[in-house]
Amino acid sequence: MGIFNKINQRSGLVVGTIVLGLVLFLLGDAFTSSNSIFSSFKNKVGEIGGTSITIEDYQKAIAKAEGLYGGSSNNTNMEDIAWNQLIFDNLNIPVYEKAGIAISEEERGDLIEGEHMSEIVKQQFQSAENVKQFIANLDNSNQFQSPEEQIALQGRWKAMKQYVFDERMRSKYDALIKKSEYVTKAEAQRYYHSLNDKAEAEYVYVPYYSIKDTIAVTDEMIEKYIKDHAKEFEVEEGRSIEFAVFNNTPSAEDSAYVKKDLIAIKEEFKIAKNDTAFIRSNSDAPAEPSYVQISQLPEAMSKMVTSLQTDSVYGPFPSGQGYTLTKVIKIESDTNVVAKASHILFRTNETDPAEKKAEAKKQAQQILAEIQKGASFEKMAAQYGGDGTASNGGSLGWFGKGQMVKPFENAIFSANKAGVLPNIVETQFGYHIIRVDVPKMGKKFLVATVQKNVEAFDATVDSVYRVADGFASSVKDTGTFRTELKKFKFGAAKYEQANIDGAAKSITGVTEAREIIKWLYSDDRDVNNVSNVFSVDNKQIVVLVTGIREKGLASAKDVKDQVKPKIENEEKAKRIAAKLNANGTNLAAIAKAYGSDALTGKATDILLSSGMITGVGYEPEAVGVIFGLGKDKVSTVLTGENGVLIVKNLNFTKSEVADYSQFVSQLQQQRNNRIAYGVIDAAIKKTSEIIDMRYRF
Incomplete structure (x- = not known):
């Protein structure tokens, strides 16, 4: 119990x-x-008009886009195309259907292979007969190399048809909206008169810039302005960051490794029977053997051009991103004769007096004598050269006949051996000491090139990663981020970007930044969070979150620079208006009473459509007031775009036309053009909430 x-x-x-x-x-x-x-x-990727979009929905849409455009490799925007298609399916299609728009089976057939074939289909197939033949072959497995190929083409065809039908629905709805646009005669009259009626006015104008005093603008004033103009400052979610980039710069060891690799295959290259095949197997930039001029050879080879031999391999030579080996296959005569030379110019002008020319010639002869005794040609060129070659030891590089002035060309192409010419050469530019570096030569070379690029190998990448990781561990906030980064004299750089959108794919200087964006939009992300190291685009990147912007109204900090001038002008307008006495009709007297900052003037040919007042600028509100005033009537004090005004209507010239049909057509065309540029799609989107959460994936 x-x-x-x-x-x-x-x-x-x-x-x-x-x-x-x-x-x-x-x-x-x-x-x-x-x-x-x-x-x-x-699994939620987003929400469109109250409908949740799952990752499965999104992936299907991407597959459909890839099918339509022939694979993701042909278009880098497949994700955006897929997302826009989901918006179309969930927002546009219901709107079209509610308006009673549909496509019958007969119309579908006509669009694909009928008399009114879609331009999209026509562009692909040219004729209905070709479409019918394609459809007949589509279900015939014997026409394909594999079942996968058949399935892929069937999927692409299905996606293309759906795209054609969607576009027909869109065009029908656009046409319906366009047909609903109606311009009345009264609208056409107003439009005509805004273009043709003219006013003449007198004004007193005090520009805002006339007030030099500093206007104190507080954060509270900025916040109030934002609330009062809320529609102008609606923003989406955003993330602001600073980030450090550590480039995987190849080290001396990486460079030596590539050079050693080329040396190892040098003998194989020399005895290779098929140079093209050898290049394809060993070069990072495969190219067919080709003929080149002397000037196109690696510089080290051009210096020993007289001793180059066929079936010999030269290098490795530094080249662009790495090193090259160059094999000489043939050496042939060439009608294109070239030479290589250097000079020291003692510049004179043709208008110089004889004494000045004689002095320049004397100096040239003295320097020539010093060079002949053993002085450095390059040093003398740097000290005395009178043109841009002075900083390069006087080198002119390779050149052919017809590229130099005649006396200079004759001197070089008459020389049979390398060396400094014994005599000064005079040209229209002055006096030249000339050294022939390589005498005239008419040869071309059939060469094959193997190139190996120097890149950061594993050891270097690991080393850079460790440096970036150590930096990330030392960062606590913006201050430490900047302080620690300054310790790197080279090899690291700081970037920043404000209000990055969740759908962004790149950030400043980083093209593949989706993992970074995904990290930024993680649910637990906060200001001063520091990322682990991201290995992206051959870089190591550390990110610091400096700001998180929520959807809604922009913060005072974000729009301070934009809003502050507006508030300053509002405050200036109050000061000006308080001082500007609008009593009476004598604007000159009103301006005099205000002071020297008040400008007066008369403006003619004022059009309502332009909003411009000559001498003042763009002031649409003031222009509207002028057209509303009676003759010789004076306005109250007006707060304008650029200053404060008082205006007086001096005259009004009204234009008339018997037939307004031309202006009815113009207005109708303007409205139709506006519809054609995506206004309907934008309006449909505006009526529904779209939540894009693709950054989570």
Whole structure:
């Protein structure tokens, strides 16, 4: 009995435990099953008009886009195309259907292979007969190399047809909206008069810039302005960051490794029977053997051009991103004769007096004598050279006949050996000391080139990663981020970017930044969070979150530079208006009473459509007031775009036309053009909420 009594006493606890177990079991199922609340959120890519878009929906849309455009390799924007298609399916199609728009089976057939074939289909197939033949072959497996190829083409054809039908629905709806646009005669009259009626006015104008005093603008004033103009400052979510970039710059060891690799294959290249095949197997930039001029050879080879031999391999030579080996296959005569030379110019002008020319010639002869005694040609060129070659030891490089002035060309192409010419050469530019570096030569070379690019290999990448990781560990906030980064004299750079959108694919200087964006938009992300190292685009990147902007109104900090001038002008307008006495009709007297900052003038040919007042600028509100005033009537004080005004209507010339049909057509065309540029799609989107959460994937 004692045992049963104890059980009875604890029965409430037992029952409670069982109930709790059942609840936990049910909740566990709710959060862990494939259809659970948690799983549903985890798989959610976004929301379009109240419809949740799952990762499966999104992936299907991407596959459809790839099918339509022939694979992701042909278009880098497949994800955006897929997302826009989901918006179209969930927003546009219901709107079209509600308007009673549909496509019959007969119309579908006509669009694909009928008399009114879609331009999209026509562009692909040219004729209905070709479409019919394609459709007939589509289900014939014998026409394809593999079942996969057949399935892929069938998918692409299905996607293309759906795209054609979607575009027909869109065009029907656009046409419906265009047909609903109606321009009345009264509208055409107003439009005509805004273009042709003219006013003449007198004004007093005090520009805002006339007030030199500093206007104190507080954050509270900025916040109030934002609230008062809320529609102008609606913003989407954004993340602001600073980030450090550590480039995987190849080391001396990486460079030596590539050079050693080329040396190892040099002998193989020399005896290779098929140079093209050898290049394809060993070069990072495969290219067919080709003929080149002397000037196109690696510089080291051009210096020993007289000793180059066929079936010989030269290098490795530094070249662009790495090193090259060059094999000389043939050496042939060439009608294109070239030479290589250097000079030291003692510049004179043709208008110089004879004494000045004589002095220049004397100096040239003295320097020539010093060079002949052993002085450095390059040093003398740097000291005395009178043109841009002085900083390069006087080198002119390779050149052919017809590229130099005649006396200079004759001197070089008459030389049969290398060396400094014994005599000064005079040209229209002055006096030249000339050294022939390579005498005239008419040869071309059939060469094959193997190029190996120097890149950061694993050891270097690991080393850079460790440096970036150490930096990330030292950062706590913006201050330490900047301080620690300054310790790197080279090899690291700081960038920043404000209000990055969740759908962004890149950030400043980083093209493949999706993993960074995904990290930025993680649910637990906060200001001063520091990322681990991202290895992206041959870089190591560390990111610091400096700001998180929520959807809604922009913060005072974000738009301070934009809003502050507007508030300053508002405050200036109050000061000016308080001082500007608008009593009376004599604007000259009003301006005089205000002071020298008040400008006066008369403006003619004022058009309502332009909003411009000559001498003042763009002031549409003031222009509207002028047209509303009676003759010789004066306005109140007006707050304008660029200053404060008082205007007086001096004259009004009204234009008339018998027939307004031309202006009806112009207005109608303007409205139709506006519709053609995506206004309808934008309006449909505006009526529904679109939540883009693709950054989570």
